[in-house]
Amino acid sequence: MCGNCRDMPTQRERVCCDREACLSHTADFDLLVLNERVLALARLMRRDILVFIEEEDLRRANRHQAYRQFILWTHGYLGAGDRRVIPSCCVWRIRETFPDPYGQHTGVVPGRVQ
Template structure:
């Protein structure tokens, strides 16, 4: 009897309104949290972030495209301007420069700087007809701008280093110099020299040193005989006869 009464009382408590509403509230609240927790990313907020990023990327692309169009327009304008200038006569150009300097006096400095550059471009490139220096024994050397560069190969006129066939093949051959330049550019990751004659000239200097002295190492330099230097410079001259000359290293 006590067991049956306890069971009935327990049944009544479990079926009371307060107990039922509390259980329902917990179930509802749990489902609510479940829905919030289970909401997959990529809702309105996620789409908004991606949308902002997409707008930024499109704006950057548009800006780059606009910059490219401006650069192309300027390049086209410069081409047309140079073509127009090329049609003008020399006296017309001189008068035009004078009027530009009157309109903007700062251009006077550009004119003076260019005039000074023209004076410096006289250069130094003696010819064989200028005579053989007193310190030369091979009869193929020419005067040099510094004392350290006044070096002769020391051979007789018929055995001068600069006229033997090997010098032509190893030092002056265009294909050999092309391969030597490309090999060096690949080793030191250097860009090709925009001045082809200068690139070939320096490559020829290196070829002679390698041929005559072997590998010397970094900053270990030797003077090239004058006869060989001018043979190289005759084939690959500088436009304004401006040559750097010998620059000593740690061992000479």
């Protein structure tokens, strides 16, 4: 519907934001999900408060934090094991902004709660 989604490897990942004006091209998405300063602050909180080790590859760290930011922004805090699928248009915008040098992406990792 949004016109920015691409084919994904699994049926489960083939989700669209279902908006005429694509969610991945909004000012809020740019600020809350793609802004490197926001991502750095979120990674700092994750490292210092939640005691997670930060990834060495900055692009990968930003990409993974952007996925977490999107979920927090759209669904709120979910808790351990509760996973949601991010719309294809948003996944690809994050991947284009913080690319993997080898183009290797894991995709959706199932959690304990579906």
